[in-house]
Amino acid sequence: MALPEATTRTRVAAKPDRRGRRRRGSLTHPAPVAWAMISPALLFVLVFVLVPLGFAIYISLTNWPLIGSYRFVGLDNYRAMFSDTAFGQSVLYTLLYTAIVTVPILLVGYAMAVVVRARRxxxxxxxxxxxxxYVIGLSTLSFITVLEAQPDSGAVNVVLKTLGITGGSTAWLVDAPLATGLICVLVVWGVSGLTMVLLLSGMQAIPPETYESAETEGAGWWQREWHITIPMMRRTIAMSLILSVIGSFLAFTQFFILTQGGPGRATTPVVMYIYQRAFVQLQVGAATALSIALVVVVGLISAGQFWLLREKD
Known part of the structure; x- marks a missing residue:
């Protein structure tokens, strides 16, 4: 007996394909399912990233005060930053601070990773x-440093006087070079642990057979590090450097607690200057324009680092 045409079509549509799976009509149009799955993430990005960013751009085009009315000023805030000498000084100081701490953080973190990677x-x-x-945090470490860097009672001066390096009454936090050096040492000590963890994960991903082959060929420890470990960790090193540079450009906590940007503006990084413009001088519009400029600069620097440290074939 002949089957109805509709029944035949149903059986043919349900016939397994070559891979043993049944064809399903819903799989031919996955777009609604995909959009439903990613919609929470898109909503999160829209509400907490894109909308605040758009509102910040709008604020940067106004003379928005912290309290009171405002008016639209266009690009005046962006043009004013090029003639702002205090902002230029903070940028130069931030670049100096970044240049001082970036390489030591990488070297100390690498040395610590080498020490702890062996299963001894x-x-x-x-x-x-x-x-x-790093777990304790820069805020706590900075408050401890304030106490230990006091001229007459701090442990820093006591130790240095015992070693015969200083006279024991150095005012670390009121002299710009000394304060900068103290903050740099504090940051290298507090942040190198994160770099150690990142580099250690990259080291543990290298197959042990690679080192065994090189050792069989007569390669020493330094040759194995230079020709095997460092080249195979290029991406991990790049990520560590990028995180270090971004963190240095966005430095605020340690300077706010230790020096308040002083003496004068000698130890004022960019983020602290933006904070002072917004919440001390009540110029939120100008401060927002400086923030957006900082975001653009950090993004360009990160992209440049990615390009310079990219893994070549």
Whole structure:
């Protein structure tokens, strides 16, 4: 007996394909399902990233005060930043600070990663000790440093006087070069643990057979590090440098707690200057324009680092 045409079509449509899976009409149009799955993430980005960014751009085009009415001024805030000497001074200081701390953070983090990557006794304890300052945080470390850097009672002067380096009454936080040096040492100590973790993950991803082959060929420790570890960790090193540079450009906490940007404006980084324009001078529109300019500059620097440190074939 002949089957109805509709029944035949149904059986043919349900026939398995060559890979043993049944064809389903819903799989031929996955767009609604995909949009439904990514819609929460898109909504999150829209509400917490795109809308605030658009509103910030609008504020930067006004003379928005912290309290009171405002008016539209166009690009005046952006043009004014090129003639703002205080802003230029903060940019130069931020560049100097970034140049001082970036390489030591990488070198200290790499040295710590080398020490703890071997499966020897005490490696886990050392890994915890090295990472502990980052867990404590720069805020807590900065408050501790304020106490320990006091001219007459701080442990810094006591130790340095015992070693015969200083006279024991150095005012670290009221002299710009000394304050900058102290902050740089604090940051290298507090942040190198994160770099250690990042580099350690890259080191552990290298196959042990690679080192064994090189050792069989007579390569020493330094040759293995230079020709195997560093080239194979190029992306990890690039990520560590980018995070370090971005963190240096956005530095605020340690300067706010230790020096308040002083003496004068000698230790005022860019973010602290923007903070002062917004919440001390009540010029939110101008401060927002400076913030957007900072975001653009940091993005360009990060893109340049990605390009310089890209992995070549």
């Amino acid at each position: 006794r005490g490696a886990t304890l050392l890994r915890t000790i090295f990472f502990l300052p």
